[in-house]
Amino acid sequence: MVLQDARIHASAMIEDGAKIGEGVEIGPFCHIGPQVELGDGVKLKSHVVVAGRTKIGPRTRIFPFASLGHEPQDLKYRGEDSTLTVGADCLIREGVTMNPGTLGGRLETIVGDRCAFLANSHVGHDCIIGHDCVFSNNVMLAGHVTMGDFVICGGGSAIVQYARIGSHAFVSGMTGIGADLIPFGLAFGNRGYLMGLNLIGLKRRNFSREQIHELRRAYRALFAPEGTLKERMEDVAEEFVGNAEVNEILDFIRAGGDKQFCVPEFGKDVA
Incomplete structure (x- = not known):
């Protein structure tokens, strides 16, 4: 179904059954x-391919040579029905690829609202991406990654399959993440280690000086060299009862069970 006020270039191919919302613009050779379902006000510049059971949220803008919803890059995929859902007000730049889910995962890939994906970034199958995330050029997410809100990934960074990235975390450019990254964490390095807290991001998101101070105190205690992690977590939980941000970090670590997560590099000071 194509609504009357959609602006569609004569060279674009819209297959029967596609749902096109109001005010949609579809450029040449798309x-x-x-x-596929395109929400109201979606804009496809040119040479964009949207395939499979894919839903694009309202006002999302997609630039040339992006490919969304084609078969996942998983050799175990056998054609099962799965979905890709992209939220509202997203920016998807040139050459971005996003894959739907698989039977071995959630059968769905979900991208939140107001996310920005710069040129040639990739979202693998079965990923769940929160709201307001930013991917710089050439960021690569393997399958089954879960990412919270307000995460920023620098150019050329890569996230291993099944990793969890907590809300408000920052992954530096060219960093490879091979384990979970705590909320508010800052990861850096060829094999990413925990460099400290994402202080710049916290300030930009209007966290108060007191909130940031308390997070830094909790971080130092949690990653101190003394005692076991279990002991340090118990101490932090007791000292910071009722602190929402600190408890978000503790809950994140607990939810990972025995999974590894990024820690400060040996011999480096805890920020």
Whole structure:
């Protein structure tokens, strides 16, 4: 179904069954599959391919040579029905790829609202991306990654499959993340280690000086060299009862079970 006020270039191919919202703009040489749904005000610049059971949220802008919803890059995929859902007001720049889910995962890939994906970044199958995340150029997410809100990934960074990235975290450019990254954490290095807290991001998100001070105190205690992690977590939980930000970090670590997570590099001072 194509609504009357959609602006569609004559060279674009819209397959029967596609749902096109009000005020949609589809530029030259785009291809829209039969199970695709484009929300109101979506803009496809040119040479964009949207395939599979893919839903694009209102006012999202997609630039040339982006490919969304084609078969996941998983050799175990056998054609099972799965979905890709992209939220509202996202920015998807040139060459971005996003894959739907698989039977071995959630059968769905979900991207939140107001996310920005710069040129040639990739979201693998079964990923769950929160709201207001930013991917710089060439960021690579393997399958099954879970990412919280307000995460920023620098150019060329890579996230291993099944990793969790906590809200408000920052992954530096060219950093490889091979384990979970705590909320508010700052990761750096060829094999990313925990460099400290994302203080710049916290200030930009209007966290108060007191909130930041308390987070830094909790961070130092949590990653101190003395005692076991379990002991340090118990001490931090007791000292920071009722502190929402600190408890978000503790809950994140507990939810990972025995999974590894990024820690400060040996011999480096805890920020």
